[in-house]
Amino acid sequence: MADKTLFEPYTLGSLLLSNRIVMAPLTRNRAGAGLVPGELAATYYSQRATAGLIITEATQISAGAQGYQDTPGIYSFEQITGWRKVTEAVHLRGGRIFLQIWHVGRISHVDLRPDGSAPVAPSAIRADAKTFVNNGFADVSEPRALEPDEITGIVEDFRNAAANAIAAGFDGVEIHAANGYLLDQFLKETANARTDAYGGSVENRARLVLEVAAAVSDEIGAERTAIRISPVGPLNGIVVNTSQQAQYNYLVEKLDALGLVYLHVVEGAPGGPRDIAPFDYDALRERFSNTYIGNNGYNLELATSRLSANQTDLVAFGHTFIANPDLVERLRTGAELAQLDPTTLYGGGAKGYIDYPALSETPAN
Template sequence: MSTARNLTNPLLTAYELGPIRLPNRVLMAPMTRLRADRDGVPGDLMVSYYAQRAGAGLIVSEGITPSVEGRQYLTEPGLHTEAQVEGWRRVTTAVHEAGGRIFAQIMHAGRGGHPDNRPDHGVPTAPSAVGRTALVHTLDGKVEPVVPRAMTLEEVERTVEDHAEAARAAVRAGFDGVELHGANGYLIHQFLADNTNLRTDRYGGDVAGRIRFAVEVAEATADAVGADRVGIRLSPGNPEAEMVEADPTPVYRSLLSALSPLGLAYLHVADVRDHPALDEARRHWNGTLVGNTGEHVETTQEGAAALIAEGRTDLVSIGRPYISNPDVVERIADGFPWEPIAEKDFHYTSGPHGYVDYPDRFSRRADLVAPLS
């Protein structure tokens, strides 16, 4: 098979993301993999996993909890202890030595947490005391969810600062920036959605109240590490994790209007079945837009390239193909298909199988950098 490089593919053109030059427009999307230890410290497997995928224009890490209270899974990594910072420093060093760039995704579980998945066995906190019905994954199997406790005003304010402090820790650990997880049913999304935010104080009620937490987190994080190091991921209208948003448009237009003046590094949005989230973002966001073909919709090489070629987005996030193809970008350049995931049951186990043992067909190439168009 020919290995002629296809550098005319729009995915392979370079992009200036603030102070960072990306050699291509592929962003490795954050994906939960649960290979940290029970103290949330990354180990050797995670060093290998991320270094293998350094060909991406930008890696966004799996979700990292900013606090004990924010943890969703027992083996989810954190950024709130020095041991965790040191573990992540090994990861970022390996990625940089392999020629890559990496942001840390800061992810607070909110109502998605469970006492069995926290070292302090605490009850999760959320905007309101609204539980989920889906079973929760623990190391001992699936268990019934618990109803969260509504956060006090003091806890809300402290959680804003927890995000900023985690961003500072990420920079100390060598990350090039951070992404705030405001999507897919996690805490920021819970403040935005209809069914999970029943508050009547300044963090609830009307649209201005519901977007306040997201805006304050973004402002505090930008103040902590610089706005050009901060991205945010949103999923308007996404029903994942039992979220309900009857009319996302006014909420997210107001949110983007409040976030745009901050000068954040990027907005990361995925289309959903019942709401044109990506096209809405293109019209109402004045900065770099990272797009995806959609939650629960297969990403193809052709579909990803079309998002760039059609001007619908500036960068494209690619998730599941990166599980079984450490060399996603190299395969695009050389005209090779992406291999399917062979064993889905190994996504969330603690070992190397299904994690670092997928073959990298091609070696890294410095000439995968295309000139800016």
């Protein structure tokens, strides 16, 4: 019975998902002119529409929110139009799709900024991290601290991005508050040295995330609003300390009060060890009334085990979805998984993007 659970339908808010398998957000750096997703993106996502839910690659809420070359936006008419082709293609195949919306904060480079200015962050603390710019990897630029009146504008940018996502046909949005980007930077003491209402205490460091979640849910409805967090992820220059349990217990309690449709948790180091630091993920699950999505290092065995133990409701798979557009069927049948070509992960065209074959397209030996 437990083996079947992953493949059974699941009700997410008002949506009926065909199974409990989620395609995690995956940056691919293939947006076209004007940072508009193109026809290849529509093909890429529709190929993977058998997932119970697709979460798109992270998509910037404004021109100033960009941190990597050729990542798409959701702030212009052209971008909304481009994304609408994606949602139509996914829906045509019976899929469900949320747009992940982000602001990168200090993980950016002056060459990606609209006016060549410094990236913005909670505090003027440079991250020990690199970004993808000018067709290669470079150290991120020195950031400047956001002024209090600028923070209100960022909240509104998230609100507007959510409205644009619904206009583009998405079933909902996922707020990116993980992996060392702007909202996560506010949550982490090593990136946030503010002494105003947005820094210092557990409550203050959570303030911006909660303001964004409230604004987005007010704009499009809590049943279409979700969030992703990474309590102990060391990505993008984040250094984790021992206060994270208290920080995230508080945050999730407040998010639960907003009625968000799901909580997406990166358990451990993104793409790395699940046990990188002590953390009680069950404590978050207990504090969140709606759907919990487990992420990081899941295979069929771990997914089955945690679903059976009621430790998660849905399971997100990342890189395996890139090389296996029909991952659901491969997991269901026990078929061999194709391997990702890392040289085509970021940037480029169709190669390594839409040319991974499904089982039905694989020539017989």
